[in-house]
Structures are given as structure tokens and as C-alpha cells.
Amino acid sequence: MAEEFTLTSRGPFSLAACTRFLEGFTPAGLTRRADEPLELAFPVDGDGRTAGVRVREHPHGVTAEIVSPAAPAPRLAAAIRSQVTRILSLDVDGSGFPAVGDRDPVVAGLQRRYPGLRPVGFWSPYEAAAWAVIGRRIRMRQAATIKARMARELGEPVAFGEHVVHAFPAPARLAGLDGFAGLSGRKPEWLRSIAHAALDGRLDAAHLRGLPRDEALAELTRLPGIGDFSAELILLRGAGDPDHVPEHEGRLARAVALAYDLPEPPSAGELRRLGQSWRPYRTWVTLLLRVRLEDETGEISGVPRASAP
Template sequence: MTEARGSFAIEPRGAFSLESCIRFLEGFTPAGYAADSPGTLDFAFAVEGSWRVVGLRVEQVGTEVRGRVFAEHPVRRAELSAVRAQVERILSLDVDGRGFDEVGARDPVIGAAQARYPGLRPVCFWSWYEAAAWAIIGQRMRMTQAAAVKQRLAAELGETVVIDGVAHQAFPAPAALAELSGGPGLTAAKVERLRALAEAARRNVFDSASLRALPREEALELLQTLPGVGPFSAELILLRGAGDPDHAPVHEARLAKAVAHAYRLDAAPDAITLAEITAGWAPYRTWATLLLRVQLEDDTHEIANAGRTTTG
């Protein structure tokens, strides 16, 4: 029986709005998330390292972010600490955000986006492993189709955690995904790559913390040793899986569109110009990138209708 097994509290450093993050998640196709109640984030995920599946209820009271852990069996102190650390990374609360306002003060475009989306920080995939699985599933496939495949895998192979009477499906832990044999939307190559990913995660060849600790180029090269993960996918895993807070994907067309829209440019900037513009966002380039992408989405719906996802 699923029960509340522990709790923790996090005091954000800098502006943070859980409500803004929930709204973002509800519009983020890969998450397939729908809030059960306003202001409450409920989900289930596999904890990096042990890969034990737990449920989480996250709420914000004043500035404090509070989490409650749900599981069938008791959660040890070390496990609770690991869950807390993972939630911090998922919500970008492991980064001191007190300097982000200075970026907006230096750059009025970013300042306007901060005012429009107060307290919004990047919301990551529940783990680097789940981000990598999404990158593999989504290759040469429309985003909505990829999301349907990901949700089907969770329903068929993932564990269920009940939080206050509502069932939440976790994406399959590595041991379960390693048994994948196929299914609609998955080519033989994707099945093989997902099984290889599951085996790498099960052996804990690396984790989000170790990826973040490496020099960025070294981390990207390491991720590309995974079958089916190319430069684009590696960047996605590092930014949206491991939660690297200060990198702008200057070779990605969507960022160029978002910058052209926000800065009222006549044409999408090239990579060199993008690098010059985004340098002023340091050390929060990932955060500023998110704000401009969300702004583009809300104003033009270009990202939602972009069609295919990653190509490796």
C-alpha cells in the first residue's frame, strides 16, 4: 500500500514560482502532465542510483517548497536525501538564482521575459536517463507521436504510485526498460538503443551530478557514447536531463527563432551572432533560453507546431 514515507523542505535561492513551473509542464509535450489540483505537483519517478520508484507531492508555501514522498515501503534517510536532491535538480532549485535578476537588468529583453513569467525556472526531465530515452524515442518522429509512445511505455512497463487516491505512472526504471521487446512506434533500432540505455543506467555509468561536474564538452562527448545519441540529443540530455544551467544551444533553429522574435530582428541570427547575444545571459543561459522559447510558443505557437523532434 502506498503511504507517505517522509518529507523535506527547500528554500529557493532567488525568485521561484512552482505555479509557473506547473503551467510550463502542462504545455510541455514530453511530460504529458496534467495537474490534479492547482499549485500542487504530483508525479512518480525512479530515483537515480537505486532506481527505486517513488511518488512525490510538491507544494509551495510562501517561498518554501515542500515535498512529501510516497512509497509502498519505508524510505531510509539516505534515500530521502537522494529524492530531495533529485527534486532540486528537476525544478532547478539546486542553482543559486539570486543573480538572475541582474541578467534582466543588463538585458531589457530578458528583463521583460522575467516580468512576464515571474519565478519560472527550467523544469527538467525526472532524470538524465528519462531525457535520454525521450531523445531516442523521438528521433524522426512527430513530438505528439513520441509522447504517446513514451506514455505507453510508462503504462505497460512502469510502476504505479498512488498519491491521495490518484494513480501516477512512472517511466520504466532501467531494469524494466531493459526487457523491452518492441511495440507501436518503435523500430528495431530504437528498441536496441533503449535497451542499451537501460543497461548503462542500471550500471550507473554516470548520473546527473557527475555529468554536471564534468567540463561541458567532455560531458557531451561522454553522452554520445550511448547508442543512438548524437550531438543534438546529448545537448538535450545535459540541459534538460542533468540540468546544466548555463548553456545556450546556438546551433538549434528554435533558439534562433526565439531570439529573432524577442529582439525584433529582421532574420534569425546565425550561430556566431547567437553566441554573442547569449553570452550576456551568463551564468544562466539555459534559464534565459527557456524564457524566450516559452514566449515564442505563447506568441506564435511555432514550437508546439514544430513537427519532428530530435534527429540524433
């Protein structure tokens, strides 16, 4: 019998909302419907073995079933649980998030429009870093195609009944990468460096979130192929830092201008000042702003998505 666990949400949360978000999040490559269980396959942080987890909505959070490996040892099961908790931002107490909407009517409107949506992270900081390298200087959909092919050809498959999900290759597998179709220039070399950093513990989520934010970002930018934008991506969407306004995300300023009906995108300083009222959930608010931008403009997909006003 598969091992199961329940994750309780503190504050608003909807797995269906998170799954709908993943359907439009190109790196995830999700093809399942929001009313189906969420099926995750990933290398376990600090272990390297591939886990498969089926996640279902629960009245107070989610229930999760470890499909693979069968009968994991307690330490491995605990690591899998911790990783799923972080992926879904259920490691953060969101009970104070509605108060941000009380302070800011624009945020209140976003919370009504996307009820229960929390950031859904990359399956690990390692995978976020690999995505940053793969996607460097190419279109996002092209990068997603390469990433999915790497998972199929180099990653481990996990069977969820008749449905198979391929995990992104574990660090030990990527550490020996010589090349791969679609990876140009120094990308194979950079991916090997990312893999070695993961094996050395430098991409551990708890380690990164335990550092002062500036120090964590500086440490990440020392990785080959990782610049300021990518470092923020790894920390916010890989390690799950819930409270930072990214300073190198160009779409955020456009999203803020749209949501706040500004005549032009705000400066970095103006964004920082505006973000003070979003504490301690600044990452969460920036996600809602970017989701609204994509819904209304289709900047990434090229097709605006239907959404409730």
C-alpha cells in the same frame, strides 16, 4: 506518516509558473492544474526503485511529501530529495538571475512576463535520453503518446489518493526491452543501451555536470542513437546544467529573432556572443525565449497560448 522536506529557493521561483510550463511541455504529459500540487513519479537515480512525491508551493520554495515508498530509509530519502531539487532547478542559486535582466532589457521583459519560472527538467538524464530516442524522426506528440504508454505498461504506478501516476520504466526494466508498439528500427536496441548506461552510472546527473561541458557532451554522443541535439537536451534538461546556450536547437534562433526584433534568425556565433550577457544562467534565458516563442506561435502545439504581454 509520510516523510516531508522543504526546499528553499535562492532567488525568484514559482511552483505555479513551473506547473503551467509543464502543462505545455509535451514530454511531461502533465494534466494537473497550476493551482494543484505537483505529483511526480520517477525511478530514483542510482537506485531504480520508484518514488512518488507530492510538491506544494511554499513562501520560500516548496514543501514535498514522499508518498512512495512509505518510510524510506535515510539514504533513499536523501536521493529522492536531491532528485526533486534538481528537477525544479532549486539546486541552483538564482539570486543573481535578476541582474541578467538589469544587463539585458529583453531578458528583463521575459522575467516580468514569466515571473519565477525556472527550467523544469526531465525527471532524470536517463529519462531525457530515453525521450530523445523515442522521439527520433517522429512528431513530438506521437512520441509523447508512446512514452506515456510505456509508463503505463512497463512502469510502476504510484497512487496519490485516488489519482494514479505511472513512472517511466526504470533502467533495469528497459534493459530487457525486446520491442514496443510504435518503436521502429533500432530504437528498442538504443533504449536498451540507454538503460545499461544508466545502470553503469554513465547517466548520473552529478557525473555529467562534474565534467567539462564539451567532455560531457562528447560522452553522451557516444551513446547509440544520441546525436548532438539530444546530447544537449540530456545535459541541460536532464542533468540540469544551468549555463549553456544550445548550439543544435533550431527553435532557439527563431525565438531570439522574435524577442529581439531581428530581421532574421541569428547565426550560431551571434547567439554565443549574445549569450555572454546571460551568464551564469544561459540555460534559464533560453528556456524563457522558447516559452515565449511557443506562446506566440504555437510551433510545437500548433495553438498559440494566451499569455500576458
